[in-house]
Structures are given as structure tokens and as C-alpha cells.
Amino acid sequence: MTNTPYRIGFLPLVDAALPVLARELGFAEDEGIDLTLVRDLSWATVGDRLLYGHSDAAHMVAPLAIATTLGLGRPAASLSVPFVLGLNGNAITVRPELAARITTIGAPGDVTAIGGRLAKVAQEAAVCGKPLRFGVVHRYSSHNYMLRYWLNGCGIDPDADVEIVTVAPPFAADALADGTVDGICVGEPWNSVAVDRGVGAIVAVTSQIWLRGVEKVLAMRTERMEAEPDMTHRLIRALYRAGIAFVDPGRLDEIATILARPAYLDGSAALIRHAVSDRIIFAQNAPAIHVPEFMFQHREAANFPWQSQAAWLYAQMCSAGHLDYVEADYRAAQQVFRPDIYRAALRPLGVPLPGASSKLEGGINDALGVGTTQGRLILGADSFFDARSFDPEALESYIAQGRPD
């Protein structure tokens, strides 16, 4: 029997690891899939290739899957997310002289205190008519919404007090170097590239803003996904096994070397190795610091598409003025995430499957056992830096609460 050809679009980022490893470590082949990876440099291209049928699935920033389904700025095209490719893994990196004013360079700090100092600098800069400018990777990216959430929570109005512009990941370090931006929120290895070049210092990692916040997802056209359930299930199983390999310390060097290849990240295996092993260098010449919760690609059902994660993103899109709240859209946004498909695909593997499809986000402060349909599952804390929680059933009061007086 010949393997079924299948193409996944991706951007050169460490969190594209699971599709890459599913191919390179043979998990796709084991499921009868001849997997090809299609590399691009902007999310717009990745998304278009998926819609035009140049790819069958895509590594995608989660909010873009929601925006595409709701038809923001273009005709709506229904996408589905049956599998999350990772939680967290991004960082906020700023020019070294700005970092020196707001944090102890070279180590992680208290993001509330750092944000408070940033608020003062931002105000001074705005008064001088040169507001601080931050780059995020896409208008509809978790980077944008997490950065905005942090700024808002520190008393900085992301629309009035600073400027936020779009910079694609591979150009983030250049934008810091040439002064186009004062800070960036981007995924790895691009923070580490900026640090390595001495053009930026990491001041926060996104797990400090929303611990276990959803990051990249596997996006598919809904129609196609539903028409080929068997193919979809095989792909999800291959990706799940790639996740097990990703967290195996014995395979660290092998994984970093694969990801560094020209066809994938085309970068330094040493820098990539740091992110994969959660060992982060916050500033040039500083020692690597173990941040155990830097990125989650597998453990604690990190790949499970909680509909409440989609709901949180929708709430942030409302707060940012990217869309107006419409009840039917809110439901549609949550239904982009498909826990039913995840369960159906992975049930045969006997892995833990959460019984619920939604949870109170930010509601877990200590590790907590949760109800499952099979297996045992302990979820770690999923807190927000400001200790707020998000109940998907109470969106309107959440948005009203979040508004400045």
C-alpha cells in the first residue's frame, strides 16, 4: 500500500516541531502518511495556501484560525482545530537600553513590577512624542493579545500609550537592531537570535502572562477534515507521538539538529536546543536559566483543544476592537476548537482524555486532577499574571470588568 500524500504549511519556529518530527522521526509514515512540510515566511501565506489547497493543514497562530472562520476582513472560510501544537513558548524582547530601565537584565523577574516600570517609560516616551513601539507577529496572533493583556494589566493603554505594529518572526531581530521597534513579542528561536546578536534582552516570557496559554494550533479546512475522518485521526496520532518524542530528554540533540536544518528553521541548533529544553538565555553573555514552564508541547494534555481557550481569544479580540461581540460569532469561535475530533483520534492510544471541553481559564492555581473519559490527568496551574480568571459563560461581564474606568 502506498502512503497517502499530505502537506502541512508552517513558519520557521520551534513550535512547528511536532509536524516536523512527525515526518522526520517516522510517526507519519507509521500511520501511512507521506508527510511534506511547506515552509513560508508569513502567516498570510500559510493561511492562503491552506485555503487555496496548496496545503492540507497548517501550523497556525490560534486567533488567525478564528479570524478566518469569522471572516475578518475577507469572506469567511470555516477552519477547525482538532489538535493544539503547543502552549506558550513566546517571549517579549526589548532593546537592551530599555530593558536596563525596567528589569534586572539577564534573568526573569516579576512581570507586574516590570510592567509598572515600563508604564513610566512609556508615558515619558509618549510625552516626548516618540511613543514606544512594539512588534507582534500578526494582527490576529496570541502574541498580540498576550502583549495587550499584559500592557492593559500594567496600566498601559495598548492603543493610546504605545504603538503596536506587525513584524514577521524572521525579521524581528532586524527590526530591534535598526530601531523600527523598541520591543517585540515573538516565538523562538527569534528572541534568542536577537539576544545572541546583542540587539535585545528578554524581559518576560509569555508563560508569565498566561501560564499554559494556547499558542500554535493545527488548522484544517472544516469541510476537508470532516470528509476524511480516518486521515485526520491518523495525522493527529502521528503528531501526538511526535509530542512524546519532543519531551524526551534523550532525544534533545537529535531534535535540535533536525529543526535547525535549512528546510525547517534554517538556524542554529544550539539556540533551538535552548528553547526545546526550556533553558533560556535572557541577555547576551548571561547564563542559560531553566524556566520549566517556558513551552508545553505535550505534557498535561497540552495538545487538547479546550474551547475555553478559543473563548478567551475571542474576548481579547473584542477588547482589542478587532470585532464586535455577536453571540452567534462567539459560539462559532469556540466551535473552531474540536475536542471531539481529538478524543476520537486518540482514544485507541489509551491516552488521558479530558471529559470536559471547556474549563474556567486561570482557575487552576495548584496542580489539579480533572475528570477524564479515560486515563488519569493532572493539570498544572493555568494562571494569568493579574490573577483574574475567565469564565467562558460570563463573557460580557468579563469584558465590562476589563474596561478602564
Next chain:
Amino acid sequence: MIEEGLREAGLADVTTFADRAGIAARLECLSPDVILINLANPHRDELEELFALSRAMARPVAMFVDQSDTAGMEAAIDAGVSAYVVDGLKKERIRPVLELAIRRFRAYSRLRTELDEARSALAERKAIDQAKALLMKKRGMDEPAAYAALRKAAMDSGRRIGDVADAIVTADRLMGDL
């Protein structure tokens, strides 16, 4: 090669952007009939941000792609690209493709505008109904009197009746039973 094809097709007013700096201002100033972008252009996310931010930037977009079949082309049009130009396109085909892009964009914009108008009309009607109900409950008015009061307030202040209704609903939510 594309620029050459455009000129041969009698389209002389072609500007090529090699540098991204100030592209928004330059596009706004040029006000082009159609924008051509390469699908794989690495700076497309920045361009999309510009398009999302400015209504003035809403222009027909034609896309150059590096691979294609008929299904892909149809999917692209469904996804909102006004036209889809495949590499290796014959020069004489360029002009009709661009004209198609402009026509499709106009049709789409008209649909969007109609949809936006229908949505805001619906929201407005909802606000007016809520404001009327508030006036009836709190001021003891009947429905015609409540509507007349809204209309008078709107005329006196030179605002739309929907805006006045919206203000009443918001004020009530904030002030509660005060």
C-alpha cells in the same frame, strides 16, 4: 517580466514597491486601481495589517502564485482574492485578469457594505426598543410617547435616534436604579 506584460497591455501607470518604508502613505497617495502581490512575499502580514487598519487602503488585490490548478484558483477567489495570477501567465492575459479583479472587488465591497448596514440597522432597532421599554417603565409613558420623546431628543441634539437610544441604555446600565 510582469511589469513588462502590464506595459505591453497598455497599462502604463505601474509603480513597483521594492522598499516597504512608507508604503501605506504612498499607496494612499497613489490610490491604485488594483494591487498585485506575490503570494509568498515575506512581508504580507505587515501589508494585511495596513489593509485592516485603513479603509482607504481597501483596494482590489490580485495574487501571483507559484503553483496552481483550477481548484486552487477557485478557492482563492472564494477566499477573497479578487484575482489569482499564475506565474508564467501569458502577457496578453494580464489585462483581462486585472479587470476581473477590479470587478470582483466592487461586487464584494457592495455586499460588505449592505451587510454592515443591515447589521447596524438591526443593532439600532434593538437599542431603540430597549430605550423605549426603559422610558415606558421608568417614566410611565406609553409606547408612542416614548418614541416621540426619543425622536425629539434626537432632533434637539442633532443626533441619530439610534445614538440617543444607545446613550439611554448605556446610562441606565451604569446608573441602575439611582
